[in-house]
Amino acid sequence: MNTRQYNYLLTIADCEGILAASQKLGITQAALSKFLAEQERILGVKLFVRYKRRMYPTPAGQIYLDAAQKIISVKNSTLQTVNRLTCGSRAPIRIASTPYRGAELFGRVFGRFSAIYPTIDLSLEEIYSSAQEEEIHRKNADFAFGVNLHTAYQDVRNLPVCREELILAVPAFHPMADLAKRDRLVSVSIQSFKDTPFVLPGRKNNIRIVADQLFEDAGFVPVIVFESGNGMTVDAMIRRGAGAGFLPMRYLKPEQELACFRLDPPCFEISYIRYSADRVLTAPERCLLGVLIEERLKTSSQELIPSPEIDSFLEELS
Numbered sequence: 001m002n003t004r005q006y007n008y009l010l011t012i013a014d015c016e017g018i019l020a021a022s023q024k025l026g027i028t029q030a031a032l033s034k035f036l037a038e039q040e041r042i043l044g045v046k047l048f049v050r051y052k053r054r055m056y057p058t059p060a061g062q063i064y065l066d067a068a069q070k071i072i073s074v075k076n077s078t079l080q081t082v083n084r085l086t087c088g089s090r091a092p093i094r095i096a097s098t099p100y101r102g103a104e105l106f107g108r109v110f111g112r113f114s115a116i117y118p119t120i121d122l123s124l125e126e127i128y129s130s131a132q133e134e135e136i137h138r139k140n141a142d143f144a145f146g147v148n149l150h151t152a153y154q155d156v157r158n159l160p161v162c163r164e165e166l167i168l169a170v171p172a173f174h175p176m177a178d179l180a181k182r183d184r185l186v187s188v189s190i191q192s193f194k195d196t197p198f199v200l201p202g203r204k205n206n207i208r209i210v211a212d213q214l215f216e217d218a219g220f221v222p223v224i225v226f227e228s229g230n231g232m233t234v235d236a237m238i239r240r241g242a243g244a245g246f247l248p249m250r251y252l253k254p255e256q257e258l259a260c261f262r263l264d265p266p267c268f269e270i271s272y273i274r275y276s277a278d279r280v281l282t283a284p285e286r287c288l289l290g291v292l293i294e295e296r297l298k299t300s301s302q303e304l305i306p307s308p309e310i311d312s313f314l315e316e317l318s
Contacts, residue, residue: 006068007115008035009047013065016054024318069111092121093288096135096144096274098206099126105145105295112291117284128204133158136274143285144274145292147206157277159309161293162302163268165249166210168261170196171241180259185252187264194220197243202229207246210269249301270305271296289313 008025015021018036022029040047047061057065097106106124113122127135129146136144137153149158167185170177174196179186200222201208215222225243228234238245239257248269252260273289275281281289290313296302304310 005035005039006072008032009039009065009068010072012036012048012055013057013061016056018055072111072115092123093285094123094125094140094142095288096125096127096132096141096146098129098146105292108295109288109291112295113288116287116291120284122288129206130204130209132274136276139276142275142279143289145271145296146274147269147271148209149272150209155277157275157279158272159274159307160305161271161273161310162296162304163270164299164301164303166207166246166263166267166269167249167252168193168244168263169238169247169258170244170261172257172259173241174244174259176261177259180261185260185262187266188261189264190214190218191220193244194218194222196223197225198222199226199234199237199243199245200224201231201234202227204229205231206269207231207248210267211246214263214267250299252301271302283316286313287316290316 008021011025012018012021012032015024018033019029022032025032036047043060043064045060046058047064048055049058050056095106106122110122113120125135125141127141127144127146129144129148130150132141132144132146133149133151133153133156135141136156137151145161168188168190170193176188176192179188198211200211203209203212226234226237228237234245235247235251237243238247241257246267247260273292293304293310293313294317297304
């Protein structure tokens with residue numbers, strides 16, 4: 001199987017179906033169905049299962065897809081090396097993204113982008129959102145992807161892409177916990193928790209920045225019983241009942257140890273793409289931003305903020 005055929009399988013997995021994948025690849029649905037059936041016959045295993053009109057990799061299929069992605073990555077890396085040797089070194093596109101989730105997102109973006117532009121390098125700098133605008137302003141990064149607005153530089157474009165609601169989680173033994181419902185989120189005012197101890201991330205963390213603004217607007221200073229720069233530690237302390245805390249909607253689970261509420265008014269963490277306001281975007285850069293947006297939206301709790309610019313970036317992938 002060649003890398004083009006590996007790409008067929010990866011596209012089926014990405015689109016979760018033959019029809020959408022065939023449209024994206026520019027081949028007929030019948031031809032792609034025949035290709036998949038032939039590969040499964042040769043390998044002697046089912047690569048995908050169908051459920052509710054969608055296709056999902058089987059365990060064997062996932063192993064095969066992971067190997068296919070690695071093979072394509074090796075090919076792209078080789079092409080990049082050859083291109084640098086024959087055409088000279090070209091500066092990579094520099095992306096700034098938040099630690100932890102940013103690095104994970106970048107890994108998926110790199111594979112997809114390199115499949116389209118194998119001779120263009122990308123580099124990642126892990127920078128907290130609070131410092132990203134300054135890095136763009138100082139020309140230390142070409143693009144940044146982070147949440148919330150921090151510094152009003154006139155030469156930095158902050159394009160809102162999507163948003164995710166933040167929920168308030170409290171221990172099951174909290175006096176307000178009985179008001180929570182398992183089948184839906186009940187709205188509450190943060191003012192109702194002014195005497196509640198809180199578990200919060202460090203001051204550079206974006207959720208902490210949002211939380212501090214909530215407290216200020218509500219007119220009280222919270223009692224902070226635990227604070228850490230490690231988001232995973234904060235999450236664990238909230239779940240262990242150390243105090244109330246704020247969680248992204250994607251972390252919402254029907255678990256017994258927490259009672260979760262929607263804030264009134266609702267509170268959102270907004271994701272932005274940042275770049276120089278006077279930058280003229282090239283076709284590869286527009287493609288890169290389109291991939292970045294698509295990958296972020298694969299988190300079901302993310303809600304797209306539509307705009308003509310966002311649409312134009314996503315059209316680069318069609």
